[in-house]
Amino acid sequence: MSIHKKASSTIAVGLVATLALTACSSDGPSAENGDATGTVNLTLLVDVSDQSMNIANAVVDAFNESQDGIEMEIESRPGGTDGDNLIKTRLATGEMNDVFNYNSGSLFAALDPANNLVALTDQPFMEGIDETFKTATKSGDDFYGVPFEQAMGGGILYNKSVYADLGLEVPKTWDQFMDNNAKIKEAGIDPVIQTYADTWTSQLFVLADFHNVSATQPDWAEKYTANEAKFAEEPALKGFERLQEVYDAGYLNKDFASATQSQGMQQLVDGTGAHYPMLTFAISSYVDLAEDAAENIGFFAQPGDDEGNYGLTAWTPGGFYVPKSTEGQQLDAVMTFLEFAASPAACDAVSDATTPNGPYMITECKLPDGLPAAVGDLQQYFTDGNASPALEFLSPIKGPNLEKIAVEVGSGIATAADGAARYDEDVKKQAQQLGLDGW
Amino acid sequence: MSIDASASPRPDRTEPGRTGSHLRKPKDHVGSRYPLWFYVPGGLVYLVFFIIPTAASFYFAFTRWTLFESEFIGFDNFVTFFNEPGLIGSLWNTLVYGFVTSGSKVVLGMALAVVLSLPVIARGYLRSVTFFPVLLSTVGVGLTFQVLLDPFNGIVNKAWTALSGMDGPGWLTNPDFALLSVAAIDVWKGLGIATLIYIAGIAAIPNEYFEAARVDGASGWQTFRSIILPLSFPATSTVILLSLIGGLRSFDLIWTTTGGGPGFSSDVIASVIYKQYQAGFYGLSTAGNVILFIVVTAIVYPLNRWLNSKETDL
Numbered sequence: 001m002s003i004h005k006k007a008s009s010t011i012a013v014g015l016v017a018t019l020a021l022t023a024c025s026s027d028g029p030s031a032e033n034g035d036a037t038g039t040v041n042l043t044l045l046v047d048v049s050d051q052s053m054n055i056a057n058a059v060v061d062a063f064n065e066s067q068d069g070i071e072m073e074i075e076s077r078p079g080g081t082d083g084d085n086l087i088k089t090r091l092a093t094g095e096m097n098d099v100f101n102y103n104s105g106s107l108f109a110a111l112d113p114a115n116n117l118v119a120l121t122d123q124p125f126m127e128g129i130d131e132t133f134k135t136a137t138k139s140g141d142d143f144y145g146v147p148f149e150q151a152m153g154g155g156i157l158y159n160k161s162v163y164a165d166l167g168l169e170v171p172k173t174w175d176q177f178m179d180n181n182a183k184i185k186e187a188g189i190d191p192v193i194q195t196y197a198d199t200w201t202s203q204l205f206v207l208a209d210f211h212n213v214s215a216t217q218p219d220w221a222e223k224y225t226a227n228e229a230k231f232a233e234e235p236a237l238k239g240f241e242r243l244q245e246v247y248d249a250g251y252l253n254k255d256f257a258s259a260t261q262s263q264g265m266q267q268l269v270d271g272t273g274a275h276y277p278m279l280t281f282a283i284s285s286y287v288d289l290a291e292d293a294a295e296n297i298g299f300f301a302q303p304g305d306d307e308g309n310y311g312l313t314a315w316t317p318g319g320f321y322v323p324k325s326t327e328g329q330q331l332d333a334v335m336t337f338l339e340f341a342a343s344p345a346a347c348d349a350v351s352d353a354t355t356p357n358g359p360y361m362i363t364e365c366k367l368p369d370g371l372p373a374a375v376g377d378l379q380q381y382f383t384d385g386n387a388s389p390a391l392e393f394l395s396p397i398k399g400p401n402l403e404k405i406a407v408e409v410g411s412g413i414a415t416a417a418d419g420a421a422r423y424d425e426d427v428k429k430q431a432q433q434l435g436l437d438g439w
Numbered sequence: 440m441s442i443d444a445s446a447s448p449r450p451d452r453t454e455p456g457r458t459g460s461h462l463r464k465p466k467d468h469v470g471s472r473y474p475l476w477f478y479v480p481g482g483l484v485y486l487v488f489f490i491i492p493t494a495a496s497f498y499f500a501f502t503r504w505t506l507f508e509s510e511f512i513g514f515d516n517f518v519t520f521f522n523e524p525g526l527i528g529s530l531w532n533t534l535v536y537g538f539v540t541s542g543s544k545v546v547l548g549m550a551l552a553v554v555l556s557l558p559v560i561a562r563g564y565l566r567s568v569t570f571f572p573v574l575l576s577t578v579g580v581g582l583t584f585q586v587l588l589d590p591f592n593g594i595v596n597k598a599w600t601a602l603s604g605m606d607g608p609g610w611l612t613n614p615d616f617a618l619l620s621v622a623a624i625d626v627w628k629g630l631g632i633a634t635l636i637y638i639a640g641i642a643a644i645p646n647e648y649f650e651a652a653r654v655d656g657a658s659g660w661q662t663f664r665s666i667i668l669p670l671s672f673p674a675t676s677t678v679i680l681l682s683l684i685g686g687l688r689s690f691d692l693i694w695t696t697t698g699g700g701p702g703f704s705s706d707v708i709a710s711v712i713y714k715q716y717q718a719g720f721y722g723l724s725t726a727g728n729v730i731l732f733i734v735v736t737a738i739v740y741p742l743n744r745w746l747n748s749k750e751t752d753l
Contacts (some may be wrong), residue, residue: 081718082717408701433723
């Protein structure tokens with residue numbers, strides 16, 4: 001009897017253990033895709049911001065209508081660093097959706113593309129894609145991305161009626177910018193809007209200054225990657241100094257420490273603030289805030305010391321990427337989708353559904369008429385060939401704490417020199433994590 | 440010890456494990472009815488979800504880990520962590536936060552419990568009100584207070600401006616106040632538990648002591664000082680331990696109110712670890728967790744021993 005009991009308890013234990021282990025394993029999302037009618041079902045993972053969702057919906061709807069064999073669905077994910085983690089985790093566990101969107105440049109490089117992503121180099125549709133974008137989604141000798149949205153610029157959004165009322169001109173040097181600020185302050189308007197409740201907005205003076213850095217030292221990014229150039233030294237220190245300068249001069253809105261990005265936009269549109277350092281992807285977020293906002297808000301690149309070098313720091317947009325876990329029928333279907341996404345039809349669908357914020361990264365695509373004034377201002381820099389890529393597209397290193405450090409410098413907690421030195425330390429960890437030489 | 444056990448006055452109540460089944464086998468029904476096999480399912484779950492991850496995390500703390508691959512780098516992560524300029528600040532903040540919240544909960548919890556143990560009007564209602572914040576989600580509380588404490592649009596500073604005519608302080612945005620503001624929110628939220636434990640502790644004091652005190656003509660203060668305070672010591676040690684452990688590893692409230700900011704001024708170890716994890720420095724953040732584990736243990740274990748020894752002295 002006792003032997004019998006022992007045997008049955010062994011079986012019970014075995015069963016429980018098997019069940020527990022089955023629960024741990026997973027088949028991944030692609031296993032249940034594809035149904036009896038021959039339609040291939042795909043899922044696209046997109047970050048949850050309005051901007052991205054609108055673009056993704058426009059492209060996916062147009063794609064689903066354009067053909068019958070493939071049905072694509074959108075799954076949303078958090079943005080920011082939580083999203084970074086989710087993407088890395090899914091890639092590492094082989095549970096990534098069939099196709100996903102993500103940043104280009106240094107964040108893309110951190111995904112270990114050669115091991116995790118399908119190279120698109122030989123696909124015919126890659127020919128129509130802008131070279132700048134291809135470089136920003138290149139790893140080794142291969143290209144991995146298809147552009148998801150439009151190119152952006154980092155610089156300063158300004159209220160045109162404030163400029164007109166005070167008789168100001170768009171500054172071409174930092175000194176002119178500070179002169180304008182002094183006059184704006186005299187008129188009782190906040191010269192510079194900062195919004196440190198959304199900490200990422202604090203980095204713009206540093207990031208958008210990079211054109212001025214690379215204009216004075218064209219090989220700065222390479223040296224920086226090789227651990228030979230530092231933010232604590234000229235010329236890169238300038239970005240931090242500018243952040244400190246506007247704070248020290250008392251040019252910030254009084255609620256800078258607690259304001260959010262949308263509050264900042266409201267102040268800019270209302271004319272209680274004159275300048276807002278920003279990325280141009282935010283253009284679509286202010287057009288509905290006031291009747292005249294689309295015409296009344298302009299954009300200029302962050303000026304440096306030398307008028308001769310004046311130009312724009314440009315960001316290439318995020319892209320669509322295909323994980324290695326997508327295979328067979330699914331992979332073929334994804335390629336059909338990417339071919340569509342790289343075609344003018346996709347751009348037109350996006351232009352219909354949203355307000356484009358800048359030039360498309362697909363050569364054949366044209367921007368529609370009647371866009372906000374700031375988009376025109378931005379486009380001008382690209383047309384004039386007066387734009388150069390931001391640091392994150394020239395170097396894989398971006399320290400995670402830049403926004404916190406920028407908040408410290410921009411609200412007088414730390415000096416520019418201390419902040420820059422601290423950021424150099426922060427960057428070191430990233431470089432080591434990436435296994436770069438010389439760190 | 441096991442030989443003496445049978446001679447000790449209460450062998451199977453104080454040391455059931457040590458008395459050993461081999462000494463009392465004939466009577467040990469419990470041992471024969473439930474075979475060791477029954478431990479296996481629970482043990483397996485414990486092994487898979489606790490022991491293995493813990494062991495793995497101690498290993499990964501010594502690697503540079505990208506989730507895709509890991510490289511053994513010895514103590515480098517710990518060196519980096521201790522070189523992190525924010526770490527000393529965050530360590531100090533963690534201690535300040537832990538001890539401020541724990542101390543406030545002891546003092547305020549005791550005071551509230553004494554009041555709520557008296558026959559006051561609407562006592563049941565007041566007890567519920569005190570306990571209510573405990574039931575709320577911490578993230579919800581954090582976001583609510585972020586709105587309430589907004590320096591210009593929040594209700595707290597609007598009231599401040601109405602009363603004093605000046606702009607109120609930036610509770611969560613001034614680097615000097617941010618950490619203490621969050622600690623105050625934590626106390627508001629966690630006070631209910633401390634009060635509850637104290638009410639139970641006071642209720643457990645035998646009534647004879649109070650009667651004897653009354654007969655001897657003790658004042659209210661004397662009753663508190665000589666009866667309630669010493670005899671509710673078990674409650675005090677529970678409150679200290681629970682709130683200190685909670686305070687030292689506090690994360691959710693800090694993250695939802697200030698995110699460790701402005702800058703790094705309200706960073707605690709847990710938020711530094713989380714930021715390393717967010718940045719993709721998985722090995723480094725695991726090393727941070729090992730450090731947090733050691734810090735909490737180093738503070739709480741001796742404290743627990745000390746509190747327990749005080750308790751038995753009574």
